Amino acid sequence: MTHATIPETMRAAVWSGDSPRLTVETIPVPTPKAEEALVKIVSCGVCHTDLHVLKGDVAFPGPGVVGHEISGEVVRIGQGTANAGEIGVGTPVVGAFIMPCTECEQCQAGRDDLCEKFFGENRLKGNLFDGTSRLARADGQRLSMYSMAGMADYAVVPLSALTARPSGIPAEESAILGCAAFTAYGAVRKAEVAEGETVAVFAVGGVGASLIQIAKHRGAGKIIAVDVADEKLDAARALGADEVVNSAQRDPREAILEMTDGKGVHVAFEALGLPQTFTQAASCLREGGRMVAIGIAPTGVVGEVEISPLVRRGQTVTGSFGAVTRKDLPEVVELAAEGGYLLKEAVTRRYSLDDVDAAYQALDRGEITGRAIVVM
Known part of the structure; x- marks a missing residue:
């Protein structure tokens, strides 16, 4: 299942691994595997946890792409996917930063927030569940993925980390539902x-x-x-x-x-x-x-x-690290749809992808009240 207009390349905010700065590069659009979706990103939230990565405060392998709360639209479902549920090509979605594998002992016990593969493969190594990244530079150099690596035009996201976005909530501001909310x-x-x-x-x-x-x-x-x-x-x-x-x-x-x-x-x-x-x-x-x-x-x-x-x-x-993705993310989105979470008031700044580095520098200086987003 594929959207007809997916380009071969995209723009992404790349972290070199040895400096707290981001550079926008043109890289190949990634391909999703089974039980994954390719999402065309509408917006991505600017979070302090990304900043910890950029500054080297937490161990994460560079070079890579950060960004872990997204709003977008599914444009491809990975070949071999058995059951995508409510998520199909054309579905507007919100993605959570905790991406549960659904198979490990913790996920089976309903503790998506403690998913062994997410922490072992993604948070420590920058991979998805099969032990590989979906991202690379134009010259083929591997790029790590921090969660789904959402500071880009497109991102590969496990279907387990996505929920449909209702039409009644704003697309751009909805990105912050996946981490802040x-x-x-x-x-x-x-x-x-x-x-x-x-x-x-x-x-x-x-x-x-x-x-x-x-x-x-x-x-x-x-x-x-x-x-x-x-x-x-x-x-x-x-x-x-x-x-x-x-x-x-x-x-x-x-x-x-x-x-x-x-x-x-x-x-x-x-x-x-x-x-x-x-x-x-x-x-x-x-x-x-x-x-x-x-x-x-x-x-x-x-x-x-x-x-x-x-x-x-x-x-x-x-x-408390996040929430239980498969249970709580739909509830958070429903809360926003009912007016119990005010998205437009929570988002206080917007940046373009060209200005993504300035967004994180402003966050580091303590200048951002509430949440900023990068709009692709």
Whole structure:
């Protein structure tokens, strides 16, 4: 099954592997294999996790192509695909960054977020499930794929990581459903945020802003946003935060205790991956409180948690990496379709592929409020 107008070459944002910069190159359009789709990309989100790769904070083999939350249209289904389900040529889709193999022990147990092949082959080696990449430079040099390598005109995506995009939600902004909203959705579900509970969100970038929206939709009571940038805190208020704390000006633990009558919050989310915000988030919990760590840190970075309050007050600290793709991605898309997640408000900047490097440089400088996207 193939769209008739697929070109032989495409443009892609290539990372050399030895510099935190991206260069747009013309490379061959990849070919999907069985149980994979070729997606013509409409847009791709600009995420901090990509930035960690570009800066060498996490181990990933270069050269390669980053970009892991996409919106697009299926233009080819890989030969030998047994059952593509609702996904066919011409289907508008959203793709999640966790691409489950569907066959390993974790996937069989319904833990797509712990897929052994995804982490072993894709995140460590830049491959798809068969141990090879679908991308190469014009001269044949192999290129690694970070998730589906979505910062390009086309991307090969396992069908397991795609869900149909309803016509009622905007195509360009929908890209952020595959990571920013998807990650927040998984974290809120893992925290079991209950109606009326108080919530603190540490760092209100793309994921943090999504946490506010999804926790509010879940019925959270008071939501407190913590960041060092007033612009981001103003945006957090617009998305549903009831109180804000500029942690560059005020101790966040003291402020949160004051805002919660000295009790602390039921749930704290840490969405940045810094030792200080990790410790601060854990320190502001009430009895039985839950802290969920979401932000990715460079290899070897450690966050401290005071032991006695954790034990005596029955608190919980847990990690959450994305969500369960096959179950949660359709639910996230449905949430946006119902108006429970405001896509247009969450996306604050747009870049062309020519300006993709500038997008990540702006992200690194902390200039992007909410989420930016690259429109192909």
